[in-house]
Amino acid sequence: MRFLIAAALLAFAAPASAVTITGLVNTGAGFALGTNGVDSSWQLFGGPAFVSGTNGVFPVATNWLADTATSRWITPTSNAGDSLSPVADDNYAYTLNFSLAGLIPGTASFTGRFAADNRVTSILLNGNLLAASGGGFTSWTAFGASSGFASGTNTLTFNVTNVGQVSGNPSGLRVEFLTSDASVVPEPASWAMLIAGFGLVGAAARRRRMVPTA
Known part of the structure; x- marks a missing residue:
């Protein structure tokens, strides 16, 4: 006894025991540099978000941070260089769904960084506002979460604003996760x-x- x-x-x-949250996928993950297509992990307004740029071809690596093997830009259209928002500001909601099945939500956390054209107006985890916003397309901005997680499916949303101008006005989002963990049930x-x-x-x-x- x-x-x-x-x-x-x-x-x-x-x-x-703690494990990495496997569903936190960088934008453009799995795409070789110079290849294009639809990002299978991230969505835009519930529809496709495109991996559609090539380094050295406007705007990628000429105005925006260069794509790498770790992450790439995702964009509203199949051509990253498309000129958008010709009259007024446009807003784009990019979402990533990930699961915490088999993990304890109260122990979950992650850190990461983002870049955006023109800026991130808000980041939401399951509808809860995270502290980070702003940023730009020439440097990284840090973000993270240590609460607000749910058992099962979780939704991370980046709301991006593209400032209206007549021409030469692309928009995109880049996200990299740096750390993540959660305890196993x-x-x-x-x-x-x-x-x-x-x-x-x-x-x-x-x-x-x-x-x-x-």
């Missing part, structure tokens, strides 16, 4: 041992109370 009690208390005291066997151990502790305490004193 002492072994079960000790094992249960050890299981209770030991922290759950304990195995059923660990919970069973914990419950059994607490039951034995309670039974032992009741027996001690029932032993008559001299």
Whole structure:
């Protein structure tokens, strides 16, 4: 019995193992430099977001940060150089859905960085506003979250504003995740041992109370 009690208390005291959140995918991940297509992880207004630029071809690496093997720009159209928002500001909502199935939401966190043309007006995690916004297309801006996660599917949204002008006016978003982790939900066997151990502790305490004193 002492072994079960000790094992249960050890299981209770030991922290759950932490893992990387695999669903946090950089924009343009998996696309070789110079190749174009639809980003399968990120969406724009629920539809396709395009990986559509080539370094050295306006605007990528001429005005915007250069694409790398780590991340690439995603854009509203299949040509990153398209001139958009000719009269008034336009707003674009890019979303990434990721799952925390098998993980404990209250232990989740991530850090990252973004760049945008022209700027990020807000970042939302499951509708909750994160602290970071602003930025530009020539440098990175940091962002992150350590709360607001949900079990199952989570949604991260970047709202990007493109300032209206007649020509030479592309828009895009670049996101890289730098760190992420969350604790794994304990195995059923660990919970069973914990419950059994607490039951034995309670039974032992009741027996001690029932032993008559001299």
